[in-house]
Amino acid sequence: MRNIRNTLFLLFLLLLTLTGCQSQEKTVSKKTPGIEIDVEKAESVSIYYRPICYSFFSEDKDTIAETAGLFQDFSLEEVSEGDLDQDTVYEIYFASAKEQVAAINVDGNGTFYLPETGKYYRVSDGTFHLETLEKLYEDSMKADNFDNIQKLVP
Numbered sequence: 652m653r654n655i656r657n658t659l660f661l662l663f664l665l666l667l668t669l670t671g672c673q674s675q676e677k678t679v680s681k682k683t684p685g686i687e688i689d690v691e692k693a694e695s696v697s698i699y700y701r702p703i704c705y706s707f708f709s710e711d712k713d714t715i716a717e718t719a720g721l722f723q724d725f726s727l728e729e730v731s732e733g734d735l736d737q738d739t740v741y742e743i744y745f746a747s748a749k750e751q752v753a754a755i756n757v758d759g760n761g762t763f764y765l766p767e768t769g770k771y772y773r774v775s776d777g778t779f780h781l782e783t784l785e786k787l788y789e790d791s792m793k794a795d796n797f798d799n800i801q802k803l804v805p
Contacts, residue, residue: 685723685777686765688753690716693745698788701740707791719745721784722755725777727763733771735764741784757781 696718698707709715722743739759745752756764761779763772 685725686727686753686755686763688719688722688745690719690745692747693719693752694747695745697744697746698784698791699742700788701742702738703792705792705795705797707788709791715745718743718784718787719753721780721787725779726775727772728775730762730771730773733762733764733773735762735771736760741788743784757784 693715695708695710696715698718709718735756736758741757743753743755743757745754754766756766757779759781761774761781763774764770765772
């Protein structure tokens with residue numbers, strides 16, 4: 652009987668210890684590991700570049716996954732004051748037939764605005780590859796023969 656009580660007590664202590672470690676880990680930082688995008692739920696991706704009257708759109712699962720992958724492998728940190736350079740903003744939307752799955756705005760300076768949170772962010776760890784997003788957008792323009800039309804810059 653004494654062994655059972657001691658074993659239960661040790662299990663209880665172990666459970667408390669593990670629970671304490673988990674809650675500390677969650678509150679260490681205000682950093683976000685990339686931007687969470689439910690690729691399984693997303694049925695399309697759209698990219699808009701503010702200065703140009705062209706919208707990238709794809710329902711291809713590989714393209715959706717590739718685009719979503721651009722927003723991983725880095726951490727974001729909230730900035731107290733933020734603003735997007737309106738002349739260099741990319742707006743990226745992932746959607747299903749029923750709802751928007753994710754929305755991301757990022758400018759040429761690497762400032763992110765997430766409409767879902769209403770907050771501005773900067774990369775704190777890792778690297779966001781803006782040039783890859785630009786290439787994806789430009790390649791789509793060329794494929795649609797839109798690159799021959801003059802840019803609509805104010």
